[in-house]
Amino acid sequence: xxxxxxxxxxxxxxxxxxxxxxxxxxxxxxxxxxxxxxxxxxxxxxxxxxxxxxxxxxxxxxxxxxxxxxxxxxxxxxxxxxxxxxxxxxxxxxxxxxxxxxxxxxxxxxxxxxxxxxxxxxxxxxxxxxxxxxxxxxxxxxxxxxxxxxxxxxxxxxxxxxxxxxxxxxxxxxxxxxxxxxxxxxxxxxxxxxxxxxxxxxxxxxxxxxxxxxxxxxxxxxxxxxxxxxxxxxxxxxxxxxxxxxxxxxxxxxxxxxxxxxxxxxxxxxxxxxxxxxxxxxxxxxxxxxxxxxxxxxxxxxxxxxxxxxxxxxxxxxxxxxxxxxxxxxxxxxxxxxxxxxxxxx
Numbered sequence: 241x242x243x244x245x246x247x248x249x250x251x252x253x254x255x256x257x258x259x260x261x262x263x264x265x266x267x268x269x270x271x272x273x274x275x276x277x278x279x280x281x282x283x284x285x286x287x288x289x290x291x292x293x294x295x296x297x298x299x300x301x302x303x304x305x306x307x308x309x310x311x312x313x314x315x316x317x318x319x320x321x322x323x324x325x326x327x328x329x330x331x332x333x334x335x336x337x338x339x340x341x342x343x344x345x346x347x348x349x350x351x352x353x354x355x356x357x358x359x360x361x362x363x364x365x366x367x368x369x370x371x372x373x374x375x376x377x378x379x380x381x382x383x384x385x386x387x388x389x390x391x392x393x394x395x396x397x398x399x400x401x402x403x404x405x406x407x408x409x410x411x412x413x414x415x416x417x418x419x420x421x422x423x424x425x426x427x428x429x430x431x432x433x434x435x436x437x438x439x440x441x442x443x444x445x446x447x448x449x450x451x452x453x454x455x456x457x458x459x460x461x462x463x464x465x466x467x468x469x470x471x472x473x474x475x476x477x478x479x480x481x482x483x484x485x486x487x488x489x490x491x492x493x494x495x496x497x498x499x500x501x502x503x504x505x506x507x508x509x510x511x512x513x514x515x516x517x518x519x520x521x522x523x524x525x526x527x528x529x530x531x532x533x534x535x536x537x538x539x540x541x542x543x544x545x546x547x548x549x550x551x552x553x554x555x556x557x558x559x560x561x562x563x564x565x566x567x568x569x570x571x572x573x574x575x576x577x578x579x580x581x582x583x584x585x586x
Contacts, residue, residue, distance in 0.1 A: 254320070254323070255500075255503075255504040255505070255506055256493055256499065256500040256501075256502075256503040256504055256505075257316060257319070257320065257490075257493070258509075258512040258515075259503045259504065259505045259508060259512070260312065260316060260489070260490075260493065260503065261313060261316050261512070261515060262508060262511055262512050262515045263309075264309040264310070264312045264313040264316070265309075265313065265515045265516075265518055265519045267304075267306065267308075267309040268306045268309045268310060268313070268519065268522075269518065269519075269522045269556070269559065270287075270552065271287060271305065271306030271309070272306065272386065272522060272523065272526065273526065273551075273552050273555055274286050274287045274288075274548075275287075275306075276523075276526050277526055277529075277551070277555065278548055278551065278552075281551075282547075286545070286548050287305075291304060291305075300467075302471050303470035303471040303472055303478070304470060305470075305474060307474060307478075307479060307482060308470045308482045308485070308486075310389060310431070310434075311431075311434050311479065311482035311483045311485070311486045312482075312486040312489060312490075313519075314389070314392065314393065314396070314431050314434035314435045314437075314438060314483075314486075315434055315435070315437055315438035315441060315483065315486040315487055315489075315490055316438060316486075316490065317393050317396065317397060317435050317438055318396055318397065318400050318434075318435040318436055318437060318438020318439040318440075318441070318442070319438040319439065319441055319442045319490050319494075320438075321397045321400045321401060321438070321439060322400050322403075322404065322438065322439035322440075322442035322443060323442050325400070325401055325404035325405075326404055326407065326413070326442065326443065326446070328404070328408070329408065330408070331401060331404045331405040331407075331408060333398070333401050333402060333405050335583055336397075336398070336401045337398055337401075338579065338582050338583060339579050339583065340394060340397055340398070340401075341378070341394065342575060342578055342579055342582075343571075343575065344378060344390055344393060344394055345375070345376070345378060345390075346570035346571065346574055346575055346578070347516060347517045347520045347521075347566050347567070347570040347571065348374065348375050348384075348387060348390070348520055349375040349376075349570065350517075350565075350566045350569040350570040350574070351384070351517070351520050351521045351524055351562070351566045352371045352372075352374060352375045352383060352384075353375075353569075354521075354562065354565060354566060354569075355521075355524045355528060356368075356371055358528060359528070367382075367383065370382040370383045371383045374387065377391075378390045378391040378393070378394045378395075379391020379392065379394075384520075384523050384524055384527075385523060386519075386522070386523035387520065387523070389431050392429070392431040392432040392434070392435050393435055395432055395435075396431075396432050396434075396435025396436045396438075396439075397435065399420065399436055399439075400435075400436060400438075400439035403416050403417065403420070403439065413439075413440075413443050414443055414444075414447075417436070417439065417440035417443065418440075420436055421433060421436060421437060421440060424436060425480075428476075430476065430479045430480070430483075433480075433483065434479075434482075434483045434486070437483050437486075437487055438486075438487075438490070440487075441487040441490050441491060442490075442494075444491065445490065445491045445494040445495060446494075448491065448495055449494065449495050459491075459492055459495055459496055460492070460496070462488045462491070462492055463488075463492060465484075465485065465488050466485045466488050466489050466492075469481040469482070469484055469485040469488075470482050470485050511560075513567065514560075514563045514564050514566075514567035515563075517563040517564070517566040517567040517570070517571070518559055518560065518563035520563075520566065521559060521562040521563050521566055522559045522563075524562070525555065525558050525559050525562055526555070529555070529558070
């Protein structure tokens, strides 16, 4: 198969995708803080209060939940995998599985190790078996319940890599993807579906861009659908609509350079580098800081926008510090060394 030079060149230009991924993770962190911390403290969910259908921001943001952000995160994961391998002469599936496993799981291993030490120093019991399972099995969430979707990331990316492998053997990806997506709908695995849908989204967006129609501003008319599709209470149907909206977001950004420039945000590069580690650690920090909430309650702190923002700022700084430690341990120090041990020619 002839390698598409345009596909190879574009792989180096996705600052805007990193920005979208960072925004998704920040929204997930915010929603978990609201539901697992602030609601516990005050009995008030700021997001449900203000983003509900009849809330102050309901007209603008009703339906914008952590699940919508997760749908975009899954679609981005699949989109990037397809972007990396579509059009390549060779696609080594075995090498991909090894490298992607360690890319996803090393931050989990590092965070479990780090927080296990913290628990020991606090004199609290550590369930070693649960920590090991969570560190080694993608999607196992016994020690960190926010990591259940990592299994969908890994399996979905492997399926996309397999499609790219078959593409090099004259199979048409635009035939393979619909059949696989239909199967996943029947199986009811929403987040695996979302990840694979990201690969399909890339193929469709790339063809749209190559057709010459993508440079027209008419594509902006799909952006209102990004606002309309997620509107509704959480349900499986809404999750599917979240996935569709996420695919429209990626298509619009991929095809319109003006959106890419607006969202390049290179000044956020330090945050973008550790955003996956932030996603991994934020649930652990909420758990470890649990006893501190009792102190806050004894001080008589009640709900309010200022308190919400202040507490979130404190938690976010702690999350960010932990994320940088995990990022440094896993992605800077360990990833290349471990992967080269398994793949010496890489």
